[in-house]
Amino acid sequence: MIxxxxxxxxxxxxxxTLLDLRFDNHFWQRVVPDYFANKEGISFDEAIKQLEPLFKAQEGLLNWYCLDYWSEALGIDIVKLKVETQEHIKELPHTRDFLGAIKASGKRCVLVTNAHAESLNLKMQKTGLVEFFDAIVSAHDFGYPKEQQSFxxxxxxxxQFDKSKTVMVDDSLSVLKAADTFGIQYIVAITKPDSAEPPRIVHDYLAVESLGAIQPK
Incomplete structure (x- = not known):
């Protein structure tokens, strides 16, 4: 452990990691295809068939996380659609307690996300978690996703953090591998990012279902 x-x-x-991925999975797998199907006058299944290769082509790239890109590519106001469904944005178990413990410990706490600014702002406003962070950084600020060493x-x-005294927690193994390659000493994988899905098996790193398992005492 840590x-x-x-x-x-x-x-x-x-x-x-902090927020339940159930919202994003539902949004991109159900809400967007349903809206796209209605807009194009096609079935939901046909919409999925058309969208899958578009999504696949952008995986691991900054466009994958860019709401402006998808709004233009799909002809849908993605930000507006997210705002309309924001009641489904929820914290994962133990998130607030963990953040409170980190804040009380005096350690520097930085939110590091690939999320687009519009999505980031919406989620921070909805949850009020902004108060726990010393800094909030989006990959869009640099032009590279967290999967890349350039980021x-x-x-x-x-x-300017000391890599040997830093912990990185994420649910994405590709991001954690990039952080590991960069030299961050403590790497933690979240195995249950979506509350509606069973935990994943992770062998490469310290793996926990939620932040509660590594909360400092």
Whole structure:
């Protein structure tokens, strides 16, 4: 587990780490295809068939997380649609207690997300979690997603954290591998980012269902 006495900086992902990924999964797998189907006058299944290759082509790229990109590509006001469905935005179990414990410990806590600014702002307003962070950073600020080393080099120039005394928590294994490659000492994977799905099996890193399992005492 984590020796919290050695930690100076805590880097936390947002969706699937702090917030329930159930909202985003439902939004992109049901809400967007349904809206697209109605707009195009096609069936839901046909909409899925047309959207899947578009989504697949952008996986791991910054466009994957860019609401402006998808609004233009699909002819849908994605931000408006997110605002209309925001009541489904929820925190994962133990999120607030964990953040409170980190804040009380005096360690630097930074939200590090691939989320687009519009989505980030909406979720921070909805949850009120903004108060717990010393800094909030979106990959869109740098032009590289967290999956790429270019992001970590640019981010490190900004934050200047000691990699040997830093913990990174995320639900994305590709992001965690990038953080590991960059040299961050403590890597933690969230195995239950979506409350509606069973926990995933993760072998490569310290893996926990929720932040409660690693909360400093």
């Amino acid at each position: 020796n919290w006495s050695e930690i100076e900086t805590v880097l936390l992902d947002m969706d699937g 970590w080099h640019a981010f490190h120039q900004l934050e």
